[in-house]
Structures are given as structure tokens and as C-alpha cells.
Amino acid sequence: MPPLSAATRERVAEIASWHGFSATAAEVMLAAVARGRGAMAQFDHPEFGGSGQWMRGGMTMVGDMFNTALKARVEDLCADLSALVDSDPELTAPAPSAPSTGAGERALSGAWWPAGLLAPDSTGAQNDVRYAWFAATRRLAIERAGTVTLYDTLDHRIGGFSQQQSGTSSLSFTSQHGPVDVERLPVVDDARSGDGTRAADETQAATTSAVPTAASAAAGTDAPRAGHVHDVITAIERLAELRARGILSETEFAAKKAELLGRL
Numbered sequence: 001m002p003p004l005s006a007a008t009r010e011r012v013a014e015i016a017s018w019h020g021f022s023a024t025a026a027e028v029m030l031a032a033v034a035r036g037r038g039a040m041a042q043f044d045h046p047e048f049g050g051s052g053q054w055m056r057g058g059m060t061m062v063g064d065m066f067n068t069a070l071k072a073r074v075e076d077l078c079a080d081l082s083a084l085v086d087s088d089p090e091l092t093a094p095a096p097s098a099p100s101t102g103a104g105e106r107a108l109s110g111a112w113w114p115a116g117l118l119a120p121d122s123t124g125a126q127n128d129v130r131y132a133w134f135a136a137t138r139r140l141a142i143e144r145a146g147t148v149t150l151y152d153t154l155d156h157r158i159g160g161f162s163q164q165q166s167g168t169s170s171l172s173f174t175s176q177h178g179p180v181d182v183e184r185l186p187v188v189d190d191a192r193s194g195d196g197t198r199a200a201d202e203t204q205a206a207t208t209s210a211v212p213t214a215a216s217a218a219a220g221t222d223a224p225r226a227g228h229v230h231d232v233i234t235a236i237e238r239l240a241e242l243r244a245r246g247i248l249s250e251t252e253f254a255a256k257k258a259e260l261l262g263r264l
Helices: 006-019 023-035 068-087 103-107 198-208 214-218 225-244 250-261
Strands: 040-045 050-055 122-126 129-134 139-144 147-152 160-164 170-175 178-181 187-190
Touching: 006 023, 006 068, 023 040, 023 068, 040 122, 050 068, 225 250
Parallel strands: none
Antiparallel strands: 040 050, 122 129, 129 139, 139 147, 147 187, 160 170, 170 178
């Protein structure tokens, strides 16, 4: 976050006074909210009970977990600071960089996320899963059991993550659109598809594998007409799933759908 202007400092001090916090504490919280693009904050300050987390429309946690009055004040403070961040895009701009000495690169030398991504806007870990969100490039890196998968976060402003344990653990996050299953995001790159071809492979499979080819029909191996229609419908449904996950655009979906319908 860049240095605050005099007007912004005055505004932050005013908001702090509404909720019984010092201006200094409120500026610390503003920086945390700005890092979370107005949707979340991970903070650590004595006036907030130590370390904690706030998510817009979600859960608020403070170090003094049984102090409900403090929790409510922190929640209200974050809500007002979030509105301030939303109204002033400069607050989420990167701070001016000092001349490079290579220290930043050394600080990231142990990063577990893919090369080419700089410092994340937020990170976290739960059980055997850890994540890093890069807001500027719309990327989300998730490491599970030693395997890193990179997702496109589309227009989501990520608030917080939750992990549910079942037969297989699922990971979801909160954004301005509500709760979102991570698996519904387009995969940009992972251990199985380092060149980013996974989406193309899925589209090709949906378009071709479910529908018998003209060659097989000529050879007499095609299914009855009713079965052929069913296969086309199944393929279109698979393409619709890819569109819903953001892997296909509306235009691409329409083109593939027309291609499949043309085979009837």
C-alpha cells in the first residue's frame, strides 16, 4: 500500500474513533484490508487482541476469542475500512519500490509456488494444504501432498479458505460472489500439464470422444440413431460444464455446440 495522504489519514482516524481504536491501529488494519483487496484482512495488533482474520460477509476471528464485544468492534472497523478501500483504488496500488538490491528476489528464493509469480497477496495453510493468492495476475497456487496446481481466479477477490474433510478433502474460498469451490476454477498449469494444455485437452475430449466418428459410422460400428443423439447431448452437457468452470468462453461454447449439433 502506498503512503497515505493527509486526507486519508484524517478519514482513517475518524473511522477509528467511531469504533474506539487508535488511529495507528486503524492504519495497520487498513493496510491488511488493502492487501486483501477490501474482501479480507489478516492482522496482528494488540488493540485487536493479537492476530486474527476478517472476511467480508464471512467469519471474523480475534486473538481474544471469547471477547464478543471486541470481535464486533473489529468487524465494524473492517467493514468501514473495506468501504474506504473500495472507494479509493490507490489504496490497493503497490507501494513505490526502492532501488533493487536483489533482497526481494532472495526473499522469494524459497517460494513453493511456480516461478514467475512474485510476492502473494495472501497465503495460508490447513492440514496438508497450503495456498498463495496473487491478485494482480489473478492466480491461485495450491499445494496438496507436494503437488502444486495453479488456477485462474477470474474476477474473484478471494476472502478466506475452508477445507472440508470427507472421502477426499475439498477446498473452497469466499469471494464477493460468495462461496466458491476451488475445483470450479480453470486450471492454468499443474504437474500434469506444465504447458497449460489441460483446458484444450478437456475441450477436445468433450467434443470428440463422446460422439462416434464418420469413419466408424461408415464401417457400420455406429450406435443406433437414438444412441447417437444421446451422445451428442452428453457431449454438449460436458462442454457446458467447461463453460461453467470458465475453461470455455460463451463464444467457444456456442461454436462447439453448433459443431456437435451439425453431426445429427
